Amino acid sequence: MESDIGHITGQWDYAELPDNVKIGPDCWIERKDSFASFRSEQDPGLVLGERVRVYTWTTFNVEPTGRIEVGSDSVLVGAVFMCNEKITVGQRVVISYNATIADSDFHPIDPDLRRQDAIANTPLGDRSTRPPIVSRAVTIEDDVWIGISAIVLKGVTIGRGARIGAGAVVTSDVPPGASVSGNPARLAVEANEGND
Amino acid sequence: MTKEYRLQHDWFPRPLPANVEIGPRSWLYSAFAFVHYQSRRSTGVRVGHDTGIYNGTFFDLGPEGKVTIGDYCTIVGAIIATNGRVEVGDYAFISHEVVIADHFAAIPPGKVPFRPPTAVGANICIGQNVWIGARAILLGETCIGDDAIVGAAAVVSGTVPPGAIVGGNPAKIIGDVKSSQRRI
Numbered sequence: 200m201e202s203d204i205g206h207i208t209g210q211w212d213y214a215e216l217p218d219n220v221k222i223g224p225d226c227w228i229e230r231k232d233s234f235a236s237f238r239s240e241q242d243p244g245l246v247l248g249e250r251v252r253v254y255t256w257t258t259f260n261v262e263p264t265g266r267i268e269v270g271s272d273s274v275l276v277g278a279v280f281m282c283n284e285k286i287t288v289g290q291r292v293v294i295s296y297n298a299t300i301a302d303s304d305f306h307p308i309d310p311d312l313r314r315q316d317a318i319a320n321t322p323l324g325d326r327s328t329r330p331p332i333v334s335r336a337v338t339i340e341d342d343v344w345i346g347i348s349a350i351v352l353k354g355v356t357i358g359r360g361a362r363i364g365a366g367a368v369v370t371s372d373v374p375p376g377a378s379v380s381g382n383p384a385r386l387a388v389e390a391n392e393g394n395d
Numbered sequence: 396m397t398k399e400y401r402l403q404h405d406w407f408p409r410p411l412p413a414n415v416e417i418g419p420r421s422w423l424y425s426a427f428a429f430v431h432y433q434s435r436r437s438t439g440v441r442v443g444h445d446t447g448i449y450n451g452t453f454f455d456l457g458p459e460g461k462v463t464i465g466d467y468c469t470i471v472g473a474i475i476a477t478n479g480r481v482e483v484g485d486y487a488f489i490s491h492e493v494v495i496a497d498h499f500a501a502i503p504p505g506k507v508p509f510r511p512p513t514a515v516g517a518n519i520c521i522g523q524n525v526w527i528g529a530r531a532i533l534l535g536e537t538c539i540g541d542d543a544i545v546g547a548a549a550v551v552s553g554t555v556p557p558g559a560i561v562g563g564n565p566a567k568i569i570g571d572v573k574s575s576q577r578r579i
Contacts, residue, residue, distance in 0.1 A: 204408060208430065254503055255430070276502050295500040296474050297492060297530075344500035347532050348492075348548075365499045365532045366550040366564045380550075381564055 206231040207255070218242075223249040223271065229257075236260040239267075239282075248290065251275070256296060265302075270341065278345075281305065284334040289341035289359070297348040303334035304353065340375070349384075402426060418444035418466070424452070431455040431503040443468070443485065451491065457504035465523070473527075476501040477517065477535075484523035484541065493527055495519055497535045522557065542572055 205211040209229040213222055216234060219242040226247050233253060239245065240263040247253070248271030256277030261267060265282035269275065270290035278294035280286055281301035294300070306316050312330040319329040335354030339345070343357050346365035357363065357373045364380025364387065373379050378387040399410040407427040414437060417423055421442050428448065432439065434456040442448065443466035451472030454462060459478045464470070465485035473493040475481055481495055494501075497517035517535030521527070525539050528547035539545065539555040546562030546569070555561050560570035 207427075252505075274502050293500050293502060295502065296476065296494050296496070346499040347494045347496060347501060348530060362500070364550070365494075365496075365534060366548065 217244070219244040221246045223247055223251065225249055226251045226253070228253040230255045233257045234259055238263055239265050241266045245269075248273070257294075277347075283332065285336035287336070287338045289339060289343065291342050292339055293344045294339075295345060295347045295349075295365075298345050298350070300337055300339070300345075300351045302337045302353045303332055305332055307332060346380075412439060414439040416441045418442055418446065420444055421446040421448070423448045424450045428452050428454055431505070433458050433504040434460045436461050440464075446470075455501075455503040460504070476503065477519070478504065479517040479519070479535070481518070482520045484521055484525065486524040487521055487527070488525075489521075489527045490529040490531075490547070492530045493532070495533045499534055528562075544572060 207230045209227050211231050213228060219239060221243045237259045239261040244261060244266055245259060246268045248269060250272050251269055252274045254276045257275045258279050259267060260280060261282045265284060267280055267282050267286045269288040272290055273288055273292040275294050277296040277298055279299040283303040286300055286302050307313055307330050315330050318324055319326055337351060337353065338356040340357060340359040342360045345363045346367060348365060349363045349367045349369065351369045355369050355372060358375030360376045361373045362378040363369060367380045367384040368382040369379065369384045379385060380387045399413045401410050402423060405425050407425045409426050411426050412429055412432055414434060416438060421444055432454050435458045439456055439460065440454055440462045442464045445466055446464055446468040449471045452470050453474045455474060455476040456462065457478030462475055462481045464483040465487065467485055468483060468487045470489045472491045473489045473495055475495045477497040479497045519533055520538045522539055522541035524542050527545045530548040531545045532550045534552040537551050537553060540557030542558045543555045544560045545551055549562045549566040550564040551561060551566040558572045559568050560572060560575065561567060562569045
């Protein structure tokens with residue numbers, strides 16, 4: 200009975216994953232469905248370091264041109280990756296529940312191009328007629344903690360040890376060691392800073 | 396402590412943990428809600444009567460974690476991640492994708508190779524007849540007064556007075572339930 204639910208409790212054969220997914224020793228991936236939208240044609244398309252923990256809510260949505268690398272000892276709780284180019288996650292990074300990391304908006308801004316995009320994306324549409332989209336790589340350095348339901352958008356680098364508050368929408372770089380929160384995310388001011 | 400048992404309608408082939416109590420006429424969608432549950436308290440989760448706990452709700456409780464949910468509540472998909480206490484009063488309505496956690500970057504309980512981001516002992520209380528909007532986040536030491544409303548995607552950390560309507564990130568008071576009624 201347990202084996203029937205192995206694919207959602209981490210007890211499944213990770214050798215079933217695509218050949219371009221490279222997993223280091225002692226990783227734990229709870230749910231096979233995290234890879235349901237993994238379409239990378241790069242080699243490697245996804246690299247997990249050592250002892251990476253990947254919980255239920257994590258999804259690797261990777262386009263054919265996309266690549267993701269995750270460093271050792273990182274904990275991906277609810278990391279929704281949306282990757283068209285490159286997302287790099289360092290070591291000992293925590294990405295909490297319902298957090299989204301995207302290296303593209305996946306659709307154009309120009310209204311005429313968006314009509315063209317909408318038609319190409321219909322159930323019987325021709326995806327090859329989609330207009331080009333902009334992507335810019337995202338880098339999350341070592342020891343960063345990304346809070347619950349935060350969103351990290353394209354082109355952002357989050358410096359080592361930074362803290363991203365719950366619900367923050369990160370649209371620009373975050374310096375090492377900084378704490379940011381809000382939408383758009385701003386440097387958080389410590390409550391006692393005015394007393395210094 | 397009660398005995399482990401299977402929910403009759405359950406697709407997930409595991410029993411409910413023995414220290415979970417579900418009251419009469421209440422509904423729990425699946426024991427899958429407890430896939431990360433590690434509470435070792437004599438009662439880890441207690442649910443009152445006539446309460447519905449629906450798909451997408453998870454009790455990611457650490458060894459010291461305890462959750463008490465009242466009567467006539469509706470929870471349609473909250474993640475509760477804590478090693479402290481969470482109390483939900485009667486008539487609460489908690490909407491989709493809400494997260495209630497003792498740390499801003501909470502992780503499920505379990506072994507991690509470095510100090511995990513959990514705040515031990517944080518308590519969160521939700522009063523009676525509280526309405527929590529979709530994607531709201533309630534963090535450690537939050538207390539929400541009776542009849543209050545938390546707007547969609549609000550990030551709450553602190554005290555919300557009874558009858559207040561709060562919204563935003565960080566959440567601020569944006570109205571109260573009585574004067575909103577008068578406007579309508």
